Amino acid sequence: MPDGGPRPAPRHxxxxxxxxxxxxxxxxxxxxxxxxxVAPYQQMxxxxxxxxxxxxQYAGSHWGRTRDxxxxxxxxxxxxxxxxxxYGLHSGVFSTVDYPVHFHVLGPVGxxxxxxxxxxxxxxxxxxxxxxxxxxxxxxxxxxxxxxVWPRRAxxxxxxxxxxxxxxxxxxxxxxxxxxxxxxxxxxxATGYVLAADPQSIDAVRFEQLMREGRRLLAVGAPQxxxxxxxxxxxxxxxxxxxxxxxxxxxxQVAARYEELWLLxxxxxxxxxxxxxxxxxxxxxxxxxxxxxxxxxxxxxLLLMSALCSAGRRAEAIDTYHRARRVLADxxxxxxxxxxxxxxxxxxxxxxxxxxxxSSLTSRTSDVSVFPAP
Numbered sequence: 001m002p003d004g005g006p007r008p009a010p011r012h013x014x015x016x017x018x019x020x021x022x023x024x025x026x027x028x029x030x031x032x033x034x035x036x037x038v039a040p041y042q043q044m045x046x047x048x049x050x051x052x053x054x055x056x057q058y059a060g061s062h063w064g065r066t067r068d069x070x071x072x073x074x075x076x077x078x079x080x081x082x083x084x085x086x087y088g089l090h091s092g093v094f095s096t097v098d099y100p101v102h103f104h105v106l107g108p109v110g111x112x113x114x115x116x117x118x119x120x121x122x123x124x125x126x127x128x129x130x131x132x133x134x135x136x137x138x139x140x141x142x143x144x145x146x147x148x149v150w151p152r153r154a155x156x157x158x159x160x161x162x163x164x165x166x167x168x169x170x171x172x173x174x175x176x177x178x179x180x181x182x183x184x185x186x187x188x189x190a191t192g193y194v195l196a197a198d199p200q201s202i203d204a205v206r207f208e209q210l211m212r213e214g215r216r217l218l219a220v221g222a223p224q225x226x227x228x229x230x231x232x233x234x235x236x237x238x239x240x241x242x243x244x245x246x247x248x249x250x251x252x253q254v255a256a257r258y259e260e261l262w263l264l265x266x267x268x269x270x271x272x273x274x275x276x277x278x279x280x281x282x283x284x285x286x287x288x289x290x291x292x293x294x295x296x297x298x299x300x301x302l303l304l305m306s307a308l309c310s311a312g313r314r315a316e317a318i319d320t321y322h323r324a325r326r327v328l329a330d331x332x333x334x335x336x337x338x339x340x341x342x343x344x345x346x347x348x349x350x351x352x353x354x355x356x357x358x359s360s361l362t363s364r365t366s367d368v369s370v371f372p373a374p
Contacts, residue, residue, distance in 0.1 A: 101173060101185065103202045105133050106258065107238025111173065118172055123244070124149055125165040130244040132186070132195040134254055136202060139192035151247040166193060204258060207236045211265040218268050223275035230269040237262055266290065267299045274303060280311040291320065295327045298340050305343055317347050 104110040109130040111118050120126045131148035132140055140148075146158050155161070166186065170177075173185045187194045199205045210233035217226035241258040245251030270290070273283050287304040294300055301324040308317035321336070321344045328334050335341070346352075 101197070101201055103133055103136075103197055104238070105130065105202065105204050106207060106236055106241050107243070109133065109242070109244055113173075113175075120172060121165075121168055124161065125168055127244040128162065128165045129169055129195075130242050131248065131251065132193060133197070133202065134242065134245070134250050136195050136197045136199070139189050139194045141192040145193065148245045148248040148251060151245075203236045204241060207233050207258075207265075208261060210236075211261055211268070214265065214272070215268045218272050218275075223272040227269060227272035227276060230265050230272060233265050234262070234269060263294065263297060267297070267303070270300075270303050274307060274310070280307050283307050284311055284313075291324070295324070296331065298324065298328075298337050301336075302340050302343055305340075305347060309347055314347055314350075318344070321347070 100114050102112045102115075104112070109120065109126050111120060111129070120129060127149045128145060131145055134140075134148075142159060142162060145162055146154050149162070149165075150158060166188075170183055170186050174183065177183070185196055187196060210229055214226045214230035214233060217223075217229060240246070241255045242251045243255070246255060270283065270287055274280075284304060284307040287300060287307055291297070291300040291304050301320055305317040305320050308314070308320065321340065324340065325336050328336055336344075
């Protein structure tokens with residue numbers, strides 16, 4: 001920790017913690033008061049005397065309920081402080097933890113605890129976790145999970161298998177959870193199963209935040225910062241999102257959405273690279289690959305034309321335009337957009353093509369939410 005200790009928690013985090021610490025104090029006072037009621041039992045002898053080795057004899061009592069409530073409140077308080085990672089209490093009880101559980105969905109689903117990957121079990125079990133991460137913090141019914149895991153035909157023992165998968169995932173996600181205590185990460189609510197993951201522990205959320213910030217920096221004329229930010233965002237992606245549930249309708253929608261956000265991040269990154277000093281020929285080679293891989297993305301063609309012109313290769317820039325025009329005409333019967341046509345005319349006239357064209361970067365992603373509505 002810098003400056004020899006943890007930073008104070010912000011107000012929006014400190015107030016709930018203060019309230020829950022007060023609840024803990026109240027439960028402790030009740031326990032102390034109720035201990036006098038338990039005192040007569042100490043005079044009992046033989047097997048009738050309740051002991052900590054047989055907690056069920058007093059678990060239903062008022063003292064037992066107060067004890068359980070105290071522990072549960074302490075757990076909630078620990079999670080409130082520990083999960084955000086950057087803040088902690090100055091006592092030695094709650095040490096700062098930098099998101100001990102990380103979820104990875106931009107590629108094959110994965111979980112790392114304290115930066116160490118964990119084994120998620122069978123393919124079906126991984127599909128259950130991937131489905132729950134489609135709408136983290138929101139309940140998913142057993143029927144929805146069954147459809148996600150077995151999109152074509154569910155077996156007769158689907159519910160039994162589903163309950164087994166959920167139990168295994170609970171043990172994997174919370175290996176040190178005390179027996180019979182409340183599940184903090186994967187919970188069963190009245191309306192279904194809920195994966196109570198902190199948004200910052202999911203790579204898809206961090207990717208989108210970095211992508212938005214990078215494109216904002218590019219739009220305001222800070223290409224170097226934008227390039228670094230977008231590079232961090234692109235490094236989070238390991239493949240298509242949620243491949244385990246790609247045949248499930250919601251899984252396909254979320255995967256398509258993150259594919260589009262990835263392409264937007266790529267466009268912003270290479271535009272930022274063009275605005276920086278460096279070898280334009282190398283950038284042109286990368287953009288040529290992207291324009292061939294995604295022939296209907298006009299922005300890749302536009303960036304490639306700008307790079308070629310900056311490298312003094314006007315003839316290749318003109319050829320790039322005609323190639324894009326043919327693809328759009330043959331596949332969709334349309335002409336290139338106004339921005340690409342204006343750039344083509346400037347290339348023909350020998351005008352400079354290094355003018356910034358980032359004013360529309362943020363408009364296409366400003367209304368996209370982090371997660372679709374469940």
